Amino acid sequence: MIFKKTDLEDAYIIELERLGDSRGFFARAFCENEFANHGIDFSIVQANTSYSAKKHTLRGMHYQDKPYQEAKLIKCTKGAIFDVIIDMRMDSPTFKQWEGIELSEQNRKMLYVPEGFAHGFMTLEDETEVYYPVTQSYTPGAEKGIRWDDPAFNIQWPAPAEIVSEKDESWPFYENTVDKELRHQL
Structure with missing residues (x-):
């Protein structure tokens, strides 16, 4: 596993270290020891799958409040997504900064999303599946x-969002409510 730091504190792009031969390749997609060597405690308690039928479907930006904050390991298993994270940790040097990365079945990259980050993505192809x-x-x-x-945040999405759920359309704007909620948690 190859861990590459992102511009956001504690978030990583993870690439497979492939061992190939005439059959194809083998690679570890998760190793508790490798994560620990990068200072990451990642104990899986649930795994989710998301399927989107249409290109330019947008899901996000989601997170859970303390004490239920969750870290995620995002992998696109079919199709492609533009995956976005926002550092919502008020004590972080990258607080309120965002980063986007393309994850696809072709590039096989994964994104480690630490606790305290908001997460969302836009599908770049029809019939896209994400596992995390x-x-x-x-x-x-x-x-x-x-x-x-x-x-x-002024996220630069790769295309206009064509499909967004009512729930995701109804989330508040940061300055109106989220900032006050986060400050209250400190």
Whole structure:
């Protein structure tokens, strides 16, 4: 496994270290020891799959409140996505910064999303599937989100969003409510 730091504190792009021969290749997609060597405690308690039928479907930006914050390991198993994370940790040097990366079945990259980050993605192809183990169980009362088009972050999506759920359209803008909620948690 090849860990590459992103511009955001504690987030990594993970590439497979392939051992190939005439059959194809073998690679570890997860290793507790490799994660620990990078200072990451990643104990999987739930794994999720997302399927989107249409290109330019947008999902996000989601996170869970303390004490139910979750880390995620995002992998696109079919199709392609533009995956976006926002550092929502007020004590982080990269607080309120975002980063986007293309994950696809072709590039086989993964994105490690630390606790305290908002996460979302846009599909770049029809019939896209995403698989992601997480470190916390889904907790409905702790579920939060911010608008995917929030001017506080100015995320540069690769295309206009064509399909967005009502729930994701109804998340608040950061400056209106989220900032106050985060400050209250400190």
